[in-house]
Amino acid sequence: MNNNTHFEEKLRSAGLRPTRQRLKMCEILFDRKKTFHFTIEDLRKILKKKLDTKISQATIYNTINAFKNKGYIKEISLNSDKTYFDTNVTNHHHFYNETTNELVDFHDNDVEEIKLRKNLPGKKIKSIEVLVKVSNK
């Protein structure tokens, strides 16, 4: 199964039609060894470089929102003017370097498991995330 077929399946199984634009974005986001962080602007630049035809801004937003809703990417909670996304959708934490604006994943062993001591009746826990803000000394 080549990548294109693979991504077609991935989209189809989520009820998303495999269009040219979506497949191209799949390639960029998921056809790599390591997960990564990006903003819409980052993605737009990559698309511009890799494509002969243009993808409109609205399509990029639409597609990213669709991928987010399907759990293919997730949004990172961070106070920034732009929204950051992560192709690593597993439960994990982040370092944010305020000096350089770098955003880096925690590795599994970088922090002990977060243990809530509280019961939350009537609530469902969607995520537990740690954000460590650092600066260069």
Added chain:
Amino acid sequence: MNNNTHFEEKLRSAGLRPTRQRLKMCEILFDRKKTFHFTIEDLRKILKKKLDTKISQATIYNTINAFKNKGYIKEISLNSDKTYFDTNVTNHHHFYNETTNELVDFHDNDVEEIKLRKNLPGKKIKSIEVLVKVSNK
């Protein structure tokens, strides 16, 4: 020492001139039993209710940014279209209810201390924050 004098001192010691607008905002933000969370819009509504004269939007932003820079309030890391602030500037964590958009402080005992296992040479840790996203069942 009455509150007004108190807030004048507070502003002055931070190098901020005690103006009518800043004093009014101090009252609203700091003259209360419990700390609280707010957006600029929340604050604008409160000001509208409590004031005879109008404070311009720009002044609200300017003042909030000044207070943030002086450490009188802090910004909460949260993916939302609006920026949330907190008058509780101590190190603490949050629950965010995605159904209701409610933002609630952890109490000290709601979570075990976060222990980083990683050394960060050349970096200074500015904050370690946990965000627990929940939804109504």
Added chain:
DNA sequence: TCAATATATTAGAATGATTCTAAAGTGTTT
């Protein structure tokens, strides 16, 4: 106290990320 100076406030314009619109295009199903 009163000018001179420095800082703050203001209304409205500008910016920039994101969403909306509605027309044209593409994918799917029969």
Added chain:
DNA sequence: AAACACTTTAGAATCATTCTAATATATTGA
């Protein structure tokens, strides 16, 4: 291939936030 449903598109609209530059207020020092 026709009919239908979904997607893409350019550009307009929206909304939070910042900028501008004119006016007002606070501070300083004689």
